[in-house]
Amino acid sequence: MLSTQNYTDLPDSENLQRICKAVAALDAIVSPEPEFRYYTYNPAWDEQEAVFEMNDGEGDQMLVLFRAGGCVINGYGEGLDEPAKEAVTRGLPAMYQEFIFGEPVNSIGTTFCLWTTEQGEWQTGELTTDEDGSEDMLGIFDGDPHTYVDWAQEYYEPETLPESGISAEAVRRVYAGETLTRELVLAITKHVPNWEQLSQDLTDLQYPFNFKQQ
Numbered sequence: 001m002l003s004t005q006n007y008t009d010l011p012d013s014e015n016l017q018r019i020c021k022a023v024a025a026l027d028a029i030v031s032p033e034p035e036f037r038y039y040t041y042n043p044a045w046d047e048q049e050a051v052f053e054m055n056d057g058e059g060d061q062m063l064v065l066f067r068a069g070g071c072v073i074n075g076y077g078e079g080l081d082e083p084a085k086e087a088v089t090r091g092l093p094a095m096y097q098e099f100i101f102g103e104p105v106n107s108i109g110t111t112f113c114l115w116t117t118e119q120g121e122w123q124t125g126e127l128t129t130d131e132d133g134s135e136d137m138l139g140i141f142d143g144d145p146h147t148y149v150d151w152a153q154e155y156y157e158p159e160t161l162p163e164s165g166i167s168a169e170a171v172r173r174v175y176a177g178e179t180l181t182r183e184l185v186l187a188i189t190k191h192v193p194n195w196e197q198l199s200q201d202l203t204d205l206q207y208p209f210n211f212k213q214q
Helices: 014-029 094-101 133-143 145-155 166-173 195-205
Strands: 040-044 049-055 061-067 069-074 112-116 123-126
Touching: 014 040, 014 061, 014 133, 014 145, 014 166, 049 123, 049 195, 061 094, 061 133, 069 094, 069 133, 069 195, 133 145, 145 166
Parallel strands: none
Antiparallel strands: 040 049, 049 061, 061 069, 069 112, 112 123
C-alpha cells in the first residue's frame, strides 16, 4: 500500500496529474452535486498551478499542488496526532513553501507531506509515526482502475450505479484520458440527470468529452 512509509511507487508528477484529473472526472459523473464529491480537481488554481483535493466531509483532507517542475502533497488525518510541521516538511523545496505554509493548508493541518525533487523523485520529511493517514489517502494513486471501482461502489449509493456495477474497463479508459462519450459515461453511472451540467463540469476540469448523439 502506498504511504509515507512506502512511497517509491507513487507515479511521477505528470502521471499523477493524469490520474487526479481522471478520478475527479469519474466523481463528477457519479456524483452530480459538487458538494457531495469526494475528489475534485481545479486546473486553474493559480497561474500555471492546478490542485487536486480529497475531502471526506468528516475531517480527512488531502491537497495536491501541481506546478511546473513537480508537485507536493499535503494530507491531514482527522483525530490523528499532528506532528511538528517543521519536521514533516524538513527539506521541502522553496517553490512549495508558500502553498504548504499558506492557506488553506495552514488551516487544514498537516499529518503528512510528500513532494517531488528537481530530479522528479519523491521525498518526505521526518516520519514521527506510521499512523499519519497517508495509507488511507494515497491508495487512489496506484493507477489501478479497480481501486477506484472498489472504493466508489462502497462509498456511493448502489442505486446511482449501473446494475452490473461500475465498469473497470470504462474506468481504465478514463484513466487513459480517452474522450468521454454518453456510452462510456453510462458504463460508470446509472443515470445522468443533466448532461449540460456534466458537460460544464468536464469543461471546468479540462477533461475531453463528446456527448453528441451518434
